[in-house]
Amino acid sequence: MTCQLFALTLIFALPLGLIISFGTMSKLRPLRTVMKTVVWIVRGVPLMLQIFIVYYVPGFIGLETIDRFPAALIAFVINYACYFSEIYRAGIEAVPVGQTEAGLVLGMTRYQIFTRVTLQQVIKRIVPPMGNEIITLVKDTALARVISVIEITRKAELFADKAIIWPLFYTALFYLVFVGALTLLFGYIEKSQSYYKI
Amino acid sequence: MPILEVNNLIKNFGSTKVLKGISFTVEKGEVLAIIGSSGSGKTTLLRCMNYLETPDAGSITVNGEPYFDVELNKSLSEGELRAKRLHFGLVFQSFNLFPQYTVTDNILLASLLLESEKLKARLKRKEIGKTEYRAEKSRMRSKLMGTASALLEKVGLTDKADFYPCQLSGGQQQRAAIARALALTPDILCFDEPTSALDPELTGEVLKVIRGLKSGDSTMIVVTHEMEFAASVADKVIFMSGGVIEEQGSPAEVFGSPKSPALKSFLGKKKF
Numbered sequence: 001m002t003c004q005l006f007a008l009t010l011i012f013a014l015p016l017g018l019i020i021s022f023g024t025m026s027k028l029r030p031l032r033t034v035m036k037t038v039v040w041i042v043r044g045v046p047l048m049l050q051i052f053i054v055y056y057v058p059g060f061i062g063l064e065t066i067d068r069f070p071a072a073l074i075a076f077v078i079n080y081a082c083y084f085s086e087i088y089r090a091g092i093e094a095v096p097v098g099q100t101e102a103g104l105v106l107g108m109t110r111y112q113i114f115t116r117v118t119l120q121q122v123i124k125r126i127v128p129p130m131g132n133e134i135i136t137l138v139k140d141t142a143l144a145r146v147i148s149v150i151e152i153t154r155k156a157e158l159f160a161d162k163a164i165i166w167p168l169f170y171t172a173l174f175y176l177v178f179v180g181a182l183t184l185l186f187g188y189i190e191k192s193q194s195y196y197k198i
Numbered sequence: 199m200p201i202l203e204v205n206n207l208i209k210n211f212g213s214t215k216v217l218k219g220i221s222f223t224v225e226k227g228e229v230l231a232i233i234g235s236s237g238s239g240k241t242t243l244l245r246c247m248n249y250l251e252t253p254d255a256g257s258i259t260v261n262g263e264p265y266f267d268v269e270l271n272k273s274l275s276e277g278e279l280r281a282k283r284l285h286f287g288l289v290f291q292s293f294n295l296f297p298q299y300t301v302t303d304n305i306l307l308a309s310l311l312l313e314s315e316k317l318k319a320r321l322k323r324k325e326i327g328k329t330e331y332r333a334e335k336s337r338m339r340s341k342l343m344g345t346a347s348a349l350l351e352k353v354g355l356t357d358k359a360d361f362y363p364c365q366l367s368g369g370q371q372q373r374a375a376i377a378r379a380l381a382l383t384p385d386i387l388c389f390d391e392p393t394s395a396l397d398p399e400l401t402g403e404v405l406k407v408i409r410g411l412k413s414g415d416s417t418m419i420v421v422t423h424e425m426e427f428a429a430s431v432a433d434k435v436i437f438m439s440g441g442v443i444e445e446q447g448s449p450a451e452v453f454g455s456p457k458s459p460a461l462k463s464f465l466g467k468k469k470f
């Protein structure tokens with residue numbers, strides 16, 4: 001469950017975050033205001049509460065209730081997409097306008113400029129903060145238990161209730177290995193981008 | 199017929215009037231130097247000519263064809279605007295090289311994209327077949343590579359072809375940026391204070407390259423604070439002050455016998 005939640009959250013939240021970041025940078029003021037407010041609320045409310053809300057609120061207002069796992073997944077995707085959107089936004093805004101202007105003057109289209117010039121520089125900039133956020137996600141998956149999704153920590157606890165303490169240590173070890181692998185991966189990506197400076 | 203005619207160009211930023219009716223002409227092969235104190239609108243003028251700002255009124259004509267007027271530019275499609283803007287090239291004060299590409303790739307990127315598009319369009323219109331397309335593509339590539347290395351030689355960077363911008367000095371970066379702008383063969387190449395971001399000992403090499411470009415068929419507009427350079431390389435000098443052209447003429451006229459008090463005091467402040 002933990003790995004599934006982690007992987008699915010990333011698959012949905014990474015692109016959704018990019019779309020949200022375009023919204024918060026939009027030239028259309030109403031759209032920008034709405035998106036910024038959404039990001040503010042989602043980042044301002046504890047994830048645990050958001051999981052509760054997605055799981056229980058549809059039932060309260062007479063809609064069909066959502067199963068435990070999808071409910072947790074939806075809450076995670078929305079929450080992380082908003083965090084990612086801020087990272088994207090910072091990354092995109094950090095690319096000097098001179099880069100776009102140089103491309104325009106050379107007759108490149110805006111699409112070509114984004115894909116050939118801006119995007120690589122954004123990726124280089126956001127790898128470290130993305131790495132941090134994704135590592136937090138690994139550990140946040142433990143929160144899914146609040147609506148009784150049996151993720152790994154909950155499973156260990158069930159054993160611990162029977163006075164078997166080792167599973168809790170194994171769980172800690174699991175997180176360490178998971179995070180360690182991700183750290184190596186992000187280190188590698190960062191290094192692969194280090195042939196140039198911005 | 200002049201290659202460039204600028205007519206009563208006006209540009210405001212909100213309530214700030216930056217260009218208050220600029221008119222001048224440039225002949226083919228001429229070098230025009232634009233001088234003037236900080237904030238007089240020199241950069242804004244170059245940006246208007248390169249479609250980076252949209253003037254509020256006035257017109258620009260290139261080779262006798264309309265290049266800018268407010269109504270015309272609203273009606274032009276994205277593609278037509280792109281084709282028109284290639285009449286001009288711009289070298290920035292801060293170089294703006296693409297950091298993730300080598301010097302060669304910086305020079306190649308835009309022309310490669312442009313030429314591939316043209317080829318793809320021909321393939322789509324079925325003017326050429328698949329095999330022909332591939333052959334044409336590799337021929338186009340090697341032709342552009344040839345152009346790139348010729349340009350590198352022109353700016354004296356042959357040995358830096360595979361370097362990234364971060365591995366170059368400021369002067370080398372600016373020379374690479376000049377080569378990049380030349381790759382698109384603009385009719386008129388603009389320079390916005392090309393040496394202002396450089397250490398004094400590096401300005402010489404860049405000015406030398408620009409001087410070397412002066413020839414029968416390359417028309418250039420150079421905004422500069424290097425008065426000696428302007429005096430020696432320009433065919434015509436424009437002095438801007440507060441959004442208007444205060445004075446214009448040959449270098450001898452502008453530097454030798456300035457008439458307006460503004461120009462006199464401007465030149466007085468420069469060690470010249």
Ligand SMILES: Nc1ncnc2c1ncn2[C@@H]1O[C@H](COP(=O)(O)OP(=O)(O)OP(=O)(O)O)[C@@H](O)[C@H]1O
Nearest residue numbers: 211214216234235236237238239240241242243391
């Ligand atoms: N995007 C903008 N928004 C508002 N005002 C602007 C903008 N760009 C330029 N200006 C204003 O227009 C005026 C002219 O600026 P411009 O950069 O064209 O001057 P310049 O002659 O190039 O000066 P310098 O020698 O310092 O480069 C300045 O007062 C500047 O504050």
Ligand SMILES: [Mg+2]
Nearest residue numbers: 240241242390
């Ligand atoms: Mg300027």
